[in-house]
């Protein structure tokens with residue numbers, strides 16, 4: 001089918017800003033936002049809970065050591081991570097907490113699938129690249145917290161420090177972001193008639209006339 | 210057409226159209242709803258002025274936040290204000306939308322992934338989603354079942370569909386006889402140990418082979434449940450007589466002639482004998498010993514009588530993570546996990562909170578008191594499971610030995626209610642995740658193992674080898 005008209009403000013073609021690195025493989029959703037902070041019927045206030053436990057000491061006080069608390073990284077919008085980031089639960093609170101903290105794009109070695117899907121649902125970029133490129137990028141943002149980075153979604157590259165490095169964004173995420181159709185609710189609801197036809201053909205669905 | 214997997218067949222029958230970004234719009238046969246990932250989607254539906262498209266395709270329950278303490282279970286409002294808000298929101302939302310809800314006082318209430326099979330809402334050849342990553346569990350019936358995010362919950366409510374990418378399929382062929390003392394949990398922990406916690410990213414797992422075929426449904430569910438811990442969003446098993454017999458007579462399953470017709474459909478979705486897979490892996494369980502995790506991911510796991518690896522002996526990429534994990538868990542590399550002290554024993558969850566799990570554990574529990582200073586919690590995965598076990602007197606076996614026998618819920622799996630580790634307690638757990646902070650305390654330590662192994666640990670006050678107990682062939 002044709003791409004429907006998406007409002008221009010839904011299109012995500014590039015993210016520009018400063019970077020912040022959170023190092024480590026297999027950073028799971030319990031670290032990104034512990035389950036005890038999911039007890040809300042709204043999305044308000046999630047930014048406070050991003051990496052909540054990792055940022056605190058035994059007395060529940062902020063240590064100030066975590067990259068999210070370092071003064072030089074306040075305002076960062078591009079997060080650089082390692083392998084299998086966001087593994088674990090399906091909680092959309094994880095990317096939402098990062099988003100509310102200010103993150104608009106994540107560059108990493110790899111992402112857990114549900115996590116990447118959830119990023120897409122929020123119009124957030126999850127771009128993958130090799131370990132060496134990630135490592136250089138992490139070192140760079142740590143050493144140059146004020147330097148601007150740009151993630152170009154359509155061209156699949158990150159521009160920083162006068163160089164361009166290749167990243168990959170899955171085709172379905174890229175198209176969803178670039179076309180501004182990452183909110184799929186209306187798009188799919190518009191096909192209710194076709195959906196009923198499919199349902200009618202299924203032997204186990206009896207209520208669809 | 211031949212050469213197709215169950216995944217291909219089920220996908221094709223549910224595909225509505227290709228979306229402009231290349232994803233498929235997939236019709237969802239069963240959407241399981243719980244209180245944590247549904248309040249926002251229902252609110253957003255209201256804001257958009259949209260109703261629930263296929264109310265009968267949804268079944269709701271409450272599991273994550275509810276108290277499991279029998280003393281306070283029935284008190285409303287719930288003591289925890291936030292929990293009360295979430296529960297009332299779900300009551301309100303399901304009532305308004307005409308969705309079946311197994312609430313706090315329902316005899317069908319339970320963890321979504323235990324309840325679905327209990328009532329027979331989980332069936333072969335269907336698509337099943339839930340705002341929860343352990344939706345993979347339902348793959349045990351030959352369903353294409355996967356966890357979704359909250360925005361996708363909104364999609365399903367509004368359109369009856371999700372936007373999905375088709376993955377590759379890896380066949381995992383499991384062969385060999387499960388030795389005494391080992392169960393499905395050990396098999397899946399071994400698979401994750403071998404393939405890694407991100408080994409399944411981009412894959413759907415099809416489990417098969419003689420070992421899987423010999424398993425009862427509850428064991429198959431334990432295997433599929435932890436697909437996600439191995440990185441695979443979906444894990445399934447082709448349906449067979451074991452599946453059909455399990456389903457016969459359950460509420461959502463038709464009877465008589467209609468059952469025969471339904472079975473014919475179920476048979477038709479099985480992977481073809483010449484199905485083509487993107488990858489194939491063999492796992493042999495001959496000589497397998499009970500498994501136990503030593504670290505902070507489910508892949509950091511070893512046989513109970515084998516030494517915990519020293520970080521320097523691991524592949525370089527795994528060393529630092531192993532060091533950090535061992536600092537946290539305080540295990541001793543070079544020694545086996547046997548004798549590693551524990552403070553809490555927890556049996557339950559969507560992995561191992563079913564009737565057979567408690568029966569197996571009961572073989573160890575019976576006549577063996579919980580060690581001094583150990584808190585031991587038995588939390589059935591659903592009210593149905595609880596009732597079944599109570600009818601058999603299994604609750605008394607646990608209580609007599611010093612266990613707390615609780616009401617059904619997720620409980621200490623993720624501690625969204627009062628059931629949590631305190632401080633740096635060490636927990637022998639039949640759950641699926643040992644991530645730092647998972648059980649409600651960031652300093653808490655979780656050791657994953659089978660239910661009977663948890664029972665053995667409760668007796669010894671330390672990790673123990675269940676094979677040293679006389680379980681009279683119960684496992």
Ligand code: SF4
Pocket residue numbers: 272273320321322341343558559560618619622623640641
């Ligand atoms: S038992 Fe644990 S893993 Fe299963 S649904 Fe509940 S919280 Fe999630």
